[in-house]
Amino acid sequence: MHYKTVVSTLVLASTLAATPPAKADNVAKQQINNGWTFKQVRGNNWYPATVPGVVQTDLMNNQIIEDPFYRLNERGIQWVDKEDWEYKTTLNVSPDIFDKDNIELDFKGLDTYADVYLNDSCILKADNMFREWKVSVKSLLKKDGNELRIYFHSPIKVDLPKFDALKFPVEAGNDQSENGGIFDKKVSVFARKAGYHYGWDWGPRIVTSGIWRPVYLIGWNDAIIDNIFYEQTKVTPKRADIKAQIRFNADKEGEATLTIKADGVKTVWTKKAQVKKGTNLIETKLTVNNPKLWWSNGLGEPHLYPFTASISMDGKVADTKTIHLGLRSLKVINKPDKDGHSFYFELNGVPVFAKGANYIPQDNFLPRVTPEQYEKTILDAVNANMNMLRVWGGGIYENDLFYDLCDKYGIMVWQDFMFACSIYPLTPELEDNIRQEAVDNVVRLRNHPSIAIWCGNNEIHTAWFNWGWMKKFDAYGVTEQLRNDTKKLFNHLLADVVKEYDPTVFYWPSSPYGGNPDAKCETGKEIWNPDGDAHYWGVWHAKDSIANYNKIKARFFSEYGFQAFPEYQSVLKYAPEERDHNIYSDVMMAHQRGGSHANGLIEWYLLNEYRKPKDFPNFLYMGLLLQGDAIKTAIEAHRRMMPYNMGTLFWQHNDCWPVASWSSRDYYGRWKAQHYFAKKAFNDILVSPIAEDGKLNVWIVSDRLKATKGKLDIRVMDLKGNVLFEKQSNVTLPANTSQIQFSAPIESVLGGKQKNEVVVNARFIENGNGEVVSNNYFFTRFKDIDFLKADIQMTSVPAGDGYDVTVQSDVFARGVFLSIDGIDNFFSDNYFDLLPGEPVTIHVTTKLDKETFDKQLKNESLADAY
Known part of the structure; x- marks a missing residue:
């Protein structure tokens, strides 16, 4: 069996206006998304399946399990990940593919341990959720009636023996193995799979399996483009120098012609080359004079050029590919200065203060996140004046669409590799698997102008020096071995992949990090990190006062945060019953993964900063205001410190299910007070x-x-x-x-x-x-402060997709919160202060008629909540 990984950057037409490339009749593509069924391997019944999808969503669609996000239902589905599952479909090959000389199956993502059979021949054994798998299948295919079958092994059953074989305990603090019914066996570190699936301190334990990204059948003659790299070697306002590398497969020897053209650029570049059967590489240099540069949100237009490359053989176009390039110079400046080492992003020669948040996957069931949800998630960053999102290392290397949208809207991306808060005991097999995973994803993402930095992991370096790992593993005599594994992986293997495949982008071994693999980077003193980025959690985890944000200094804050529950109308979606409405109820505790400790912190901070709320809805309202105040304090402090500090990315932009968390937008996309406050604090x-x-x-x-x-x-x-x-x-x-x-x-x-x-x-x-x-x-x-009871007057007039509401107060009103029933609405501003006699007008997006809207529209301010 022979297979290899091939990656490509696909730009979705629905997102970006593109010039249609010349039709390449020599390449045909068929998505295999119909007719799938699935079953529990030790069961008999086959059920309809959705592909892409995962076992749990298919079980829900067939009404075999209840929605695990509702009340306590998560507990009842923990059996699913202990079972093996089988998927199959009958594949009829479209004539334009069947007649091709070369036919391949392309699996964009299999989660995670999967044996693939075509007409009873095992063509692939996949073992990494993050990789793409491509297999040549021409000799096995019939025109009609092919059976494609995928056997998914339980990730728990596959990895338990690896855990049992270790002579020391693993470190994976967020793996909720007890919730999964396997006691303290934290097996997540053995699977190349999204870490948050095993639980996190903001997410449930739902360990998925399935065909989580699309499957294609691809037929081709003569040649097919594998991948293209437009390496931007030097970009200034006067000229962009690009080294284009086109890697393609040919099924015969001969002469090939490469043609590259770009919309808005007069030059057409061509190059001829002799090609051999197999993999070929053509390199050529491109120059764009007076380019329109790509700028981040707030600084200018994020201009994109559609570059179309074609490979021709025998006078015919064999394959063509269009990639949207933003021409820019984007660097991390990490150099000695009078205070230590600088750490900032420089875009087109300008130091940019990074404003944004940490991003986690938008759902535990990844295939059900729609393009509309992706766009809203990125636009919610854009509309809050952000210019950067950090793709955190316990999730996934995101779908192409995520990066396309960041390119389109000018959001720079801090991209972690998928490692977080854990020890990964290396074997030669795992090392090779990780290297290929890194190559796949660096090659897939490297043309995106939004990619600003590659980072090896989340918090593993600081864990060694600040979390007591040294002492723990000293007791087992394996500290040196595990430290060497850590440095090998994050200071060498991943660094080498970035250097080889995306050499112009800065690599940072861990976050936080200070430049020395053998020294702590976060001091725990007022200067938190003088040399790199910092995760300051003194406020929240250590009960530092919120005012402490004004004192703590670092060169770049890549993580900090403060928890709140979602607003009351969101809570009603997952905890609708009156008996649920206490933060220590079973349901509210199930949707608080920091446990009673986290709820205790919310209460402690609330009573430290505010007075006691009068009831459950007001506890939620005041908690949201508290979270907003905390993060507003932090963002303002970090921006005042400029240029000593040059970045502030709060934890976190979004949620993967309905939960109390550090997010500024809840699972349903509702803005918390924190998001409204961040929008103003991030203003230019x-x-x-x-x-x-x-x-x-x-x-x-x-x-x-x-x-x-x-x-x-x-x-x-x-x-x-x-x-x-x-x-x-x-x-x-x-x-x-x-x-x-x-x-x-x-x-x-x-x-x-x-x-x-x-x-x-x-x-x-x-x-x-x-x-x-x-x-x-x-x-x-x-x-x-003895806030006065405010007489708040509201008047509404129809406007566009809702109403303009003018709000005014007779006295100072702190944290005015407007609401209507349900969550199918949006307020352009909320939780705002009203100065006496100074009206404010906001827009409310809603489908309600005016009479119903006016009747439902409620307001309260802080004085009403006690």
Whole structure:
């Protein structure tokens, strides 16, 4: 049996407008997604199956198991991963494929241990969810009535013997083996499979199997393109130099002609080459003069050029492929400086402050995430002024569509390899499997302009030095062996793959990391990491006060976060019963994977910062406000630190099921207060008032590449709106900087009031367009402020796909939350403050008629929640 891995970058026409390539009649493709059935191997009954899909979704569709996301149903499906499953379909080959000289089966993704049979011949034994498998099948195919059968071995049964054979315990703290009914046997580390499937501290344990990505039958004559690499060797506004490498397979010797053209570029590049039967490589150099550059969100247009490459033989086009390229120079600058080592992203010669979040898979059942959900997830980042997402190492190397959308909308991607928080005992077989996995995915993703960095793993380096792994493994005498495995994998094997296959992109062995494989990078002191990126979890896990975000320094914050439950209307979707409505109920605890410890932290912080909420819905509301305040504090602090710190990626952008977590958008895509607050804190101009050393300092941060002029208006008022202090001044914001634009002793702005009786409102009004950036600041904790009951008036007028609602209050109203029933709606802003007598208008997207909308529309502010 012979098979090899072939990868390609497929751009979905639904996402990106593309010039249709010249038709290559020599290549034909057929998706095998119809007529599939499946069964439990030790059962008798075959049921209809959906491909792509997984066993659990097929069992749900056939009403054999209940939705595991609802109430306590997850507990009842743990038997599924202990069983073997079989899938089969009858394959009739389309005539345009059957007549081809070469026919291959292309499995984009098999999860995970899968034996594939075609007409009873075993053609493949797959053992890695992250790899693509391609098998030549011409000699085995009939025109009609071919049986394609896939036997999925239980990943638990395959890997339990590997666990039992080890002489030391593995380290995989997030593997919820007990929930899976296998005691403390954390087998996740043995499978090249998404780590979060085995559970995480925000996700369920649902270990899937199945045909999780599409299957194609591909027929071709003469030649077929394997992959293309457009290596951008040097890009400036004047010229882009590209080395194009086209790897293709030919089934005969002869002369081939490579032709490359790009929309918007007059030059057509051609090159002739003698080719041999088998794999061939043609390299050629391309130059684009005065290119339109690709910019990240907020800095400019993320321009994409469709580059179309064709291979011709005997005067006929054999194969053609179009790839959308963003021409840009994107580097990580990690160099010695006066404070340690810099760590920042430089795009087209400009230092860019990275603003964004960590991204996890959008569902435990990956094939059911729709293109519309992908687009909404990326647009929710774009619309919150983000320019970066970190694809975290316990999930998957995402679908092509994810990166296509990041390319299209200007979201830079920090891409982890799929390793997180665990020890992976290496064998030669596993090492080879991992190397091929890395090659597959680097080759698949390297043409995306959004790929900004390749990172070896999540938190494995810091785990060795800060989590007590050294001491634990010293007791078994295997520390040296496992440390060597770790360094071999993350400092050599993966680094070498990136160097060979994507040489212009920066590789970072772990996150967090400081540059030395044998030293801790996070100090635990005020300077958290002077040389690289940091995961600061003192706020939350260590009960540091939220104000501590203002003190902790690092060069780049790649993780930090704060938990909250989803809003009440979301909770009703998975915990609808009255008896569920207590954060310690069985159902709410099942949807809180941090356990009672995490719920205790939410309560502790809530009572530390606020007063006691009066009931369950208000506990949820105040918890959301608390989470938003915490992350707002962090983002503003990190941006004020610029250029010492040059990035802030909070944990986390999204959820994989309905749960209490650190996400800013819940599983249903509802924005939490944190997402609304992040949108404002990530604005390209940020006004950030703060008390420092007895002074009220007002910082203004600008990410713009040109200076901006405007007026700074600072008001200090009491909660009834009486202005106690006001100062207006004309200011010029330098490009790409953070500066104090106003400073005064705190006592001088209080107008005789106490600190807990006032609010600071700082506004920047831009010259010319009159755009206003505003921010409120309080000198004390909210629990020490006697907010007044507000009389909030709301008026609505029909507008577009919903209503414009104007909201105003007679007194200062903190955290105004608007809601209507259900979650099929969206508020353009929410959890906002209202200044007395200063109305705010927001848009609500809803299908409700006006009478029903006005009747349902509710509001509350913090004073109502006690």
